[in-house]
Amino acid sequence: MRLLFAAAALVLAASPLHAEDSAMRASANEVRAHVEFLADDLLEGRGNGQRGYDVAALYTASHFRSLGLEPAGDNGSWFQDITFRRASLSGQQVRHGGREVKGVRLLPSVLEERVELTAPLVFVGYGLEAGPFGHDAYAGVDVRGKIVVAFNEQPDLPKGTNSDISAHLGSSRVESAARHGAVGLIVIGSDRYVRFHSRREVTGWVDAKGRSNDLPGDLKARMVATDDAARNLFAGSGQDFAQLRAAAKSGKRLPSFALAGTMSVQGSSTWEEFTAANVVARLPGTDPALAHEHVVMSGHLDHLGIDESRGGDNIFNGALDNASGIATMLEAARLFAQKPEDARRSVLFIALAAEELGLQGASYYVANPTVPLDSIAAVVNLDMPVPLYDFNDVVAFGAAHNSVAETVAAAGAEIGISVSKDPMPEQAIFTRSDHYRFAQAGIPSILLFTGYGSGGEEQWSAFFKERYHRAGDDLTQPINWTALARYAELNYRIARRLARETHRPYWYEGNFFGDLFDPKGTRRTVKP
Known part of the structure; x- marks a missing residue:
């Protein structure tokens, strides 16, 4: 039965549960190390079913192990192999x-x-x-x-x-x-x-x-x-x-x-036939009443591999799409591992296969989840930040549909990052990355891009025009590692809030996607 919250209750629910400091804990050197490994030519563009992807998956699993996380793939492993x-x-x-x-x-x-x-x-x-x-x-x-x-x-x-x-x-x-x-x-x-x-x-x-x-x-x-x-x-x-x-x-x-x-x-x-694996790890929650629930941080590990028909540089390294997103997730995992008591809910980290083939790793996970789907409270997806400038705002794709956007705003305010309106609505980004497969299962989900402020519009336009899904998305780009660390810090804080809050996020009342994908779920009666 769908429950409705009164507006007054919403104000209380939206209030921060903890006073957060603004000190940055994410490390520029950590995210740089991950991107430089994952986007190196030796990983051959991380194409699905190719050797470079398998190396990237093993690297990700090894890092999860080093942080003391639990394997959460199939049969007690880190991996969910997909045919x-x-x-x-x-x-x-x-x-x-x-x-x-x-x-x-x-x-x-x-x-x-x-x-x-x-x-x-x-x-x-x-x-x-x-x-x-x-x-x-x-x-x-x-x-x-x-x-x-x-x-x-x-x-x-x-x-x-x-x-x-x-x-x-x-x-x-x-x-x-x-x-x-x-x-x-x-x-x-x-x-x-x-x-x-x-x-x-x-x-x-x-x-x-x-x-x-x-x-x-x-x-x-x-x-x-x-x-x-x-x-x-x-x-x-x-x-x-x-x-x-x-x-x-x-x-x-x-x-x-x-x-x-x-x-x-x-x-x-x-x-x-070929195979590629999702890589899944879990940080157990600390609250007995909430530990059975999960907040998911996801990002796709694959890119486009090698184009043998091209001369010259034919490796599509995917430095920003999406080595930078995986680096963000790994850094957030490190911050959670340092203070596991911050997570009342459990946190699930998923490096997804085959996004570039049509969100297929996410589709497979939703059809074959390694934790009950109804235990997933929210999904924060990390796909293709463009950390080429000192960003001061982010765009939350999905903000119009569910209350995870309110958590994004609260976490951003802690470190001076604002949330801007979607500057490219014609692209329908909400439906074009892995979080959407979770949304189709009724789970409030969101994707963050760095915003158009502080010169972001010019950087995004140049990236889409010159390097998106091209060989030029590589390590020769002037990546701002401090900006990428700040993006990781923000996403960690978003996930931490979601893992702490007593109430799960909700679809907004009357929202097309909420009514379609979760018709009996709890709704928000107002949104800011």
Whole structure:
């Protein structure tokens, strides 16, 4: 049952439990040592499934051990080994009403080398669940055991809608189809969209239970279709495809209805497997009433590895993305280890694999947690700070959605760091890093970037333009090690507050993500 706090109680809850000093404890030399090791050419860009990543994982585990933390991976180890499959399509045949359909492309499967499926079709508009905005494609239709067909466009949302919501909707069709029991999904897009997906390999994890993030639930097949191919699927439905297409391009509300006939799909895929591990450590909490709960500090350990097709410098070192985030986490772990009594809740440190493959290490952890998911009170994610200047503000992605943002503000005030509004809302950063997989499990989560103050805007712009996901993100950059230590100090203080406070963080009342991912959870009635 959802509980509501009165505004007066919120003021008390938001008050600091401890008077904090402003002395910096994080060490510039410590974070520098970690980054210089992890971003060295000898680690070959820490590509998933490559030797450099395994060395980075061993380095991280060894450091956790040196701090006296507990291993919290699988089977009492530091590691949570993940099997990934990279699938390529080797053949397909798609028939509708007994006739072969051209222009429908089956995507490779990481679960079945051979796919055979016959099922009726249901059109579900945009294929999205956006009930608060009057667009719920699955309301009133039964798609269990059926192939759903959807347009790739999005509905027109009210002006001022948070851009994180649009980004979520654009990536949610597969999960929505699976949640409602569909066995197949066809997304209708432009010719360019179909060509792009026709050339793509698909990479996904496969766990010991035979599950995959690529094909959740009962889904057996994902397909893309051109307008010309899709038009034939609507014959006999009593609906005009051209009118529906025009309405979709205008973002208008679309109906959901059954399509005539059945579709038969046959396909085959070839696989390449590789492994990469999440690295997990735990600092036990000291309060018997709270020690079973956890605050997570996470960061992705992987980067893009080596591009053998390039001449010259072909190692993508990922110094800022994300050796600096891992260095931050390791330094925060060191500070916790020095004063473990500061953590009433337990603190979980997770170096995540395969973020660069689509947040897959985080997805795997959420599906196969090494502590109960409902014991995780909050997630603080450390991804790609840009410590190239003396920052004095941070941006908290997720601040609009949950009360972890209030903890960020309180911790920042202790050391003279303010919290600024999102300067790049069009990027929808909240949905683009590992913390989002935890948010999808209903856990209040947040990501911090150094802000645009003190010359930050120019530094961020230059980084994105010249070095992001390029070989230039290396140790030749003028990294400000004192600034990175300050970032580590801030994140340590945030996690420490979360580990101390009696009440867990909450989603805000009426928040789209809270209502979607944690519909029965506790809510805040006000926010500052």
